[in-house]
Amino acid sequence: MPDLGASEIAELIAPLRVAPGSKVNLPADFDPGYHAGFLNKRDGRRLLNRGVEMLSEYQSRLAAQDTYGLLIALQALDAGGKDGTIKHVMSGVNPQGVTVHSFKVPSAAELSHDYLWRYAQCAPSRGQIGIFNRSHYEEVLVVRVHPENLDRQRLPSAANDDGVWRRRYREINDWERYLSDNGFRIVKILLNISKEEQRLRFMKRLDRPDKNWKFSSADVTERGYWDDYQRAFSEMLSHTSTSWAPWYVIPADHKWFARICASAVIVNALIEIDPRYPKVSKAAHRELADARKALEAEAPGK
Ligand code: AMP
Numbered sequence: 001m002p003d004l005g006a007s008e009i010a011e012l013i014a015p016l017r018v019a020p021g022s023k024v025n026l027p028a029d030f031d032p033g034y035h036a037g038f039l040n041k042r043d044g045r046r047l048l049n050r051g052v053e054m055l056s057e058y059q060s061r062l063a064a065q066d067t068y069g070l071l072i073a074l075q076a077l078d079a080g081g082k083d084g085t086i087k088h089v090m091s092g093v094n095p096q097g098v099t100v101h102s103f104k105v106p107s108a109a110e111l112s113h114d115y116l117w118r119y120a121q122c123a124p125s126r127g128q129i130g131i132f133n134r135s136h137y138e139e140v141l142v143v144r145v146h147p148e149n150l151d152r153q154r155l156p157s158a159a160n161d162d163g164v165w166r167r168r169y170r171e172i173n174d175w176e177r178y179l180s181d182n183g184f185r186i187v188k189i190l191l192n193i194s195k196e197e198q199r200l201r202f203m204k205r206l207d208r209p210d211k212n213w214k215f216s217s218a219d220v221t222e223r224g225y226w227d228d229y230q231r232a233f234s235e236m237l238s239h240t241s242t243s244w245a246p247w248y249v250i251p252a253d254h255k256w257f258a259r260i261c262a263s264a265v266i267v268n269a270l271i272e273i274d275p276r277y278p279k280v281s282k283a284a285h286r287e288l289a290d291a292r293k294a295l296e297a298e299a300p301g302k
């Protein structure tokens with residue numbers, strides 16, 4: 001693969017996209033170890049650098065045009081590589097144009113609102129790229145795997161019946177459609193790791209003093225729910241990959257490959273938005289020329 005042109009990007013990400021309406025069985029349908037055989041790690045580094053450059057260029061145009069925003073929802077199990085992906089993929093972009101929000105267990109104040117409230121508060125403005133490190137999808141993942149989270153949300157009984165997950169999928173799709181109709185493009189990425197790779201990454205967190213802080217014994221407890229999470233992911237992917245906000249399942253056992261894919265998915269969305277620098281009107285051109293004349297007249301020695 002020589003470079004990251006629009007068609008190479010489209011080719012790279014096509015197999016990662018979840019076709020809207022398809023029924024997904026995550027462990028059977030997506031291989032966490034896949035790395036598009038034709039790429040090696042060194043080529044990978046070059047491609048990632050190119051992706052980072054493109055992202056930076058597009059982000060400047062997005063900000064200048066100030067019409068569209070981009071929301072990136074990043075989901076993964078613990079040690080799936082969310083933090084590293086954000087750090088590497090966004091390394092070249094102007095920090096003024098990017099916001100990152102990490103969603104944790106909801107606070108008492110957040111639990112006093114409807115469940116999408118806290119995510120809406122953090123959505124990007126026009127011209128901005130907003131990253132959700134974990135996202136509104138936790139509401140159909142951790143909340144589904146551990147229903148006591150749902151109890152804490154104090155829903156009225158009619159909103160807490162057997163249909164609650166189906167309804168949440170619909171509400172999330174509707175919210176995303178609303179955002180997308182109003183100029184906010186949504187990119188949804190699931191970093192898909194294998195159980196063995198998660199074990200190895202946990203071991204590294206235990207072995208390396210500089211990584212100890214990242215380990216929590218709760219992570220091992222959560223790992224015990226592996227199959228429940230795979231089922232919750234499968235259901236989420238089956239119901240919420242839409243034409244306006246499709247899911248991409250990124251093979252994440254190889255970090256270098258996951259980062260290239262994440263960067264390709266994000267750049268692809270920006271290529272589709274195609275933000276342009278605003279055109280300067282004739283009147284504004286005249287103003288620029290007048291300003292130049294005035295500044296030149298002030299030059300020392302004139
Ligand atoms: P971390 O991303 O490792 O800092 O952990 C954040 C924790 O917050 C994870 O265990 C998530 O499952 C949890 N979390 C995030 N969103 C929610 C939510 N809406 N309800 C309950 N727990 C959540």
Ligand code: MG
Nearest residue numbers: 078079214219
């Ligand atoms: Mg964690």
